Amino acid sequence: MTSHPTPSSDPIPNIATASEAFHTAEELRERWRALMGPLGFSERLLWFAFVDTTGHILPALNQLPLDGPPEPYLADLLMYRLSDVIDGHDVVSVAMLITRPGNDAITPWDRGWVRLFTTAADLAGVTIEPIFRANSVDLVEVRDRHADDGQSVA
Numbered sequence: 236m237t238s239h240p241t242p243s244s245d246p247i248p249n250i251a252t253a254s255e256a257f258h259t260a261e262e263l264r265e266r267w268r269a270l271m272g273p274l275g276f277s278e279r280l281l282w283f284a285f286v287d288t289t290g291h292i293l294p295a296l297n298q299l300p301l302d303g304p305p306e307p308y309l310a311d312l313l314m315y316r317l318s319d320v321i322d323g324h325d326v327v328s329v330a331m332l333i334t335r336p337g338n339d340a341i342t343p344w345d346r347g348w349v350r351l352f353t354t355a356a357d358l359a360g361v362t363i364e365p366i367f368r369a370n371s372v373d374l375v376e377v378r379d380r381h382a383d384d385g386q387s388v389a
């Protein structure tokens with residue numbers, strides 16, 4: 236039986252912590268948790284933000300609707316466009332969070348998108364941070380079992 240975090244076991248960090256640098260996947264999870272506030276989402280979205288050389292999430296969050304099943308073309312197009320922004324000097328990587336309705340565990344849909352984003356990032360030369368998923372009960376890292384562990388942790 237899998238336990239889900241409760242509000243007392245997964246408190247929302249102060250929003251001010253979202254601007255702090257991160258150096259581990261757990262610290263990045265805490266940044267996303269501070270940015271998202273109370274859990275519960277009515278849409279399937281990809282949230283993404285750029286990360287600078289010091290491990291800070293830049294203050295502009297972007298959203299992309301993920302309406303249907305995992306779509307390779309969308310993942311490829313996004314990473315191709317992101318490769319134009321990541322210059323290796325000021326912006327070095329992308330942090331991503333998938334949000335969706337529900338109170339279930341990680342699903343094949345979640346893993347499918349993570350696999351596509353991971354593969355597309357690799358092909359486009361885009362460095363990505365560990366990818367997370369949030370629903371009504373938790374915010375967790377989703378690992379792509381098929382990928383090498385080449386993700387950055389600023």
